Amino acid sequence: MSGQTSGDATPRPRLTASRFKIMSPVGFTLFTGRVLWRYFVTGREIAGPGDNATFFHDATMDRGYPLLRPYQVLTRARWRRVARRNALIGVPAALLGMEALADIVEAPYHLFDAVPPTWTGVPWFDLLQGYAGAGTMAAGVIVVPKVKAAYDIRKPAREFIYPSVQVATKILGVPYRKREALRMLDLPKGWGEGGEEIPIDATMPRLFLPAVPLDASTKKRIVANVGARLGIPNPEGDWQEVGGRAHVTFRAFPLPPVKLDAAKVVPAIEAADVTHPVVGFAQGHMPVALDYEEESPHLLVSGGSGTGKSSLVRVVLSKRMSKGNGLIVLDFKRMSHPWAQGLSRDRALYFYKIPEIHDALVMLDQELTYRMHGPAELLGTHRPVDVLVEELNSLTAMLRDYWRERRAEIKRENAAAIKDDPYADVTEPPMLSPAVRTIALLVNLGRQVSMFVHVAGQRVSANALGANGGDIRENFQSRMIAKWTRKTWAMLTDVPYVVCPSGPRGIWALVQGDRVSIVRVPYLSDEEARTLALSGPDPAEPILSSVHGHARTIDGETVQADRLAGQRGQLVSLSRAADTLDLTLEALRIASKRDDAFPIRVEEGGPGKPNLYDLAALIEWREARYGRLELGPGGGS
Numbered sequence: 001m002s003g004q005t006s007g008d009a010t011p012r013p014r015l016t017a018s019r020f021k022i023m024s025p026v027g028f029t030l031f032t033g034r035v036l037w038r039y040f041v042t043g044r045e046i047a048g049p050g051d052n053a054t055f056f057h058d059a060t061m062d063r064g065y066p067l068l069r070p071y072q073v074l075t076r077a078r079w080r081r082v083a084r085r086n087a088l089i090g091v092p093a094a095l096l097g098m099e100a101l102a103d104i105v106e107a108p109y110h111l112f113d114a115v116p117p118t119w120t121g122v123p124w125f126d127l128l129q130g131y132a133g134a135g136t137m138a139a140g141v142i143v144v145p146k147v148k149a150a151y152d153i154r155k156p157a158r159e160f161i162y163p164s165v166q167v168a169t170k171i172l173g174v175p176y177r178k179r180e181a182l183r184m185l186d187l188p189k190g191w192g193e194g195g196e197e198i199p200i201d202a203t204m205p206r207l208f209l210p211a212v213p214l215d216a217s218t219k220k221r222i223v224a225n226v227g228a229r230l231g232i233p234n235p236e237g238d239w240q241e242v243g244g245r246a247h248v249t250f251r252a253f254p255l256p257p258v259k260l261d262a263a264k265v266v267p268a269i270e271a272a273d274v275t276h277p278v279v280g281f282a283q284g285h286m287p288v289a290l291d292y293e294e295e296s297p298h299l300l301v302s303g304g305s306g307t308g309k310s311s312l313v314r315v316v317l318s319k320r321m322s323k324g325n326g327l328i329v330l331d332f333k334r335m336s337h338p339w340a341q342g343l344s345r346d347r348a349l350y351f352y353k354i355p356e357i358h359d360a361l362v363m364l365d366q367e368l369t370y371r372m373h374g375p376a377e378l379l380g381t382h383r384p385v386d387v388l389v390e391e392l393n394s395l396t397a398m399l400r401d402y403w404r405e406r407r408a409e410i411k412r413e414n415a416a417a418i419k420d421d422p423y424a425d426v427t428e429p430p431m432l433s434p435a436v437r438t439i440a441l442l443v444n445l446g447r448q449v450s451m452f453v454h455v456a457g458q459r460v461s462a463n464a465l466g467a468n469g470g471d472i473r474e475n476f477q478s479r480m481i482a483k484w485t486r487k488t489w490a491m492l493t494d495v496p497y498v499v500c501p502s503g504p505r506g507i508w509a510l511v512q513g514d515r516v517s518i519v520r521v522p523y524l525s526d527e528e529a530r531t532l533a534l535s536g537p538d539p540a541e542p543i544l545s546s547v548h549g550h551a552r553t554i555d556g557e558t559v560q561a562d563r564l565a566g567q568r569g570q571l572v573s574l575s576r577a578a579d580t581l582d583l584t585l586e587a588l589r590i591a592s593k594r595d596d597a598f599p600i601r602v603e604e605g606g607p608g609k610p611n612l613y614d615l616a617a618l619i620e621w622r623e624a625r626y627g628r629l630e631l632g633p634g635g636g637s
């Protein structure tokens with residue numbers, strides 16, 4: 001110890017523990033007194049070096065904090081410390097002490113029936129209780145928002161901050177400390193949540209680094225790696241150094257316009273062709289189109305409730321309808337696409353009841369078979385049909401439930417039929433809902449038969465189509481995603497994460513193969529969509545080509561369907577067909593030579609081989625001549 005001089009020029013020497021003989025009662029009392037004095041009154045350090053904070057002013061120098069402190073944390077003015085200690089400990093202790101003291105002082109007065117001094121009558125303990133109650137409430141007001149803030153930061157911390165800081169500290173070769181991480185990365189509020197209030201480019205993340213030397217390549221690696229964790233495509237950073245410590249602010253990346261200009265939107269939509277409909281606009285109002293030819297014949301649209309899924313498909317499908325595509329909407333919510341309701345039946349068919357949707361899908365299965373099995377030269381010439389499946393996940397669940405009941409019913413009917421006639425021709429209904437199977441089939445084939453599936457759902461999961469559906473993602477190479485999180489992004493794509501920008505509704509990521517575009521989707525009103533849809537020429541053919549005069553009634557409306565889909569494309573000889581047609585072979589042979597309406601053979605027989613005919617064509621001819629046949633469920637061959 002040195003400098004124990006006193007005087008105005010030199011600072012007052014600080015008392016230290018060694019000046020007191022703690023083991024002596026006087027020394028101990030003095031020491032304790034000094035500790036209490038500093039603790040409750042001056043707020044100075046009881047031990048340790050202390051800093052240059054004063055009673056009323058915050059410190060201006062950061063003392064002794066370790067390397068990793070990302071920015072200076074200075075001690076606050078001491079009055080705060082003192083106030084806190086007195087509020088938490090000083091006041092309650094004083095009140096409790098007064099209560100105890102009053103008890104002690106009162107005792108002798110009571111003994112002699114004298115009146116104790118008035119202060120002993122103060123209800124110290126009640127005061128303490130009141131103080132505790134008020135204090136708890138005040139603490140709640142102060143603490144609850146803090147707890148909430150800490151709670152709110154948990155998710156962004158887990159998703160962005162910890163991984164970012166982890167990779168940065170690894171590159172720098174300094175230890176990673178989770179507690180420090182929260183202070184090292186400034187993340188704009190709502191980062192990656194796609195909120196609608198804050199425009200994303202208002203602020204960008206900023207990373208504070210510890211004071212270690214940085215060269216250009218380290219900086220580059222940090223920007224690239226941290227940027228990837230933050231979901232910033234092609235990240236770039238602006239570096240700055242303050243007092244030996246560097247921080248980097250990420251630069252805003254290309255974002256779609258906040259608002260679309262109708263004068264640019266309409267011409268772009270109109271100019272697009274049917275296989276490349278414009279779906280949105282990227283930065284600088286650049287139109288971005290889907291690609292039904294090279295990329296994917298099917299489109300998957302995934303977004304939470306109310307994110308604009310239906311509005312998005314409306315833009316694409318009304319455009320495609322204007323170019324002659326037929327549309328089939330399967331929408332159990334019924335009102336997702338008013339623009340497509342009440343159109344002529346050669347433009348759009350709209351189904352919303354589950355049994356109807358089931359039947360419609362069975363019908364689509366027939367159409368699919370018809371197109372697949374028809375003459376090869378017709379492949380690719382069929383009228384393109386867009387099938388829209390709204391809420392795929394829920395719909396498949398409902399279709400499965402419906403089929404479970406239907407199936408039980410069919411089995412009961414079968415059992416009854418067999419009871420009547422042991423040789424009754426009954427077939428066991430399949431386990432898998434034929435409707436769900438058809439969606440999976442369409443998604444697997446599609447392109448060859450000119451049928452294009454669009455599914456919209458809240459989280460279109462891989463198993464929506466069941467075990468036989470295959471990996472649904474594989475078959476949808478074009479995906480559009482709204483309001484995604486890191487998790488849904490990983491679930492729906494195989495490409496590196498891109499953060500979901502905030503901003504007004506209508507921002508979508510279009511993922512085609514391994515390319516990502518962030519676009520703003522234009523919003524068409526029902527009127528506009530309908531006008532666009534009807535702007536093309538009148539359709540020349542029905543939506544489903546498997547129409548041969550047979551009709552099917554669904555919900556009171558007549559829908560054309562192919563009763564003979566099972567037979568269409570089946571090549572048979574006349575002798576094989578005779579039974580089914582309920583005619584003799586001789587009669588068939590004569591008709592084939594004399595009847596002009598007799599179907600043309602599909603394959604010529606040659607020596608020892610019979611000519612082959614399309615069974616469906618034979619049935620149609622037969623029915624036109626001799627009346628309708630009762631065909632069994634298996635196709636009756």
Ligand SMILES: Nc1ncnc2c1ncn2[C@@H]1O[C@H](COP(=O)(O)OP(=O)(O)OP(=O)(O)O)[C@@H](O)[C@H]1O
Binds near residue numbers: 304306309507
């Ligand atoms: N591209 C867009 N631009 C601006 N607003 C939009 C856009 N898309 C949707 N909206 C707004 O969001 C609302 C809901 O859109 P939409 O019904 O298409 O969402 P959804 O995802 O299909 O909802 P749901 O889950 O109820 O089916 C629309 O009425 C519209 O106000």
Ligand SMILES: [Mg+2]
Binds near residue numbers: 309311336
């Ligand atoms: Mg919808």
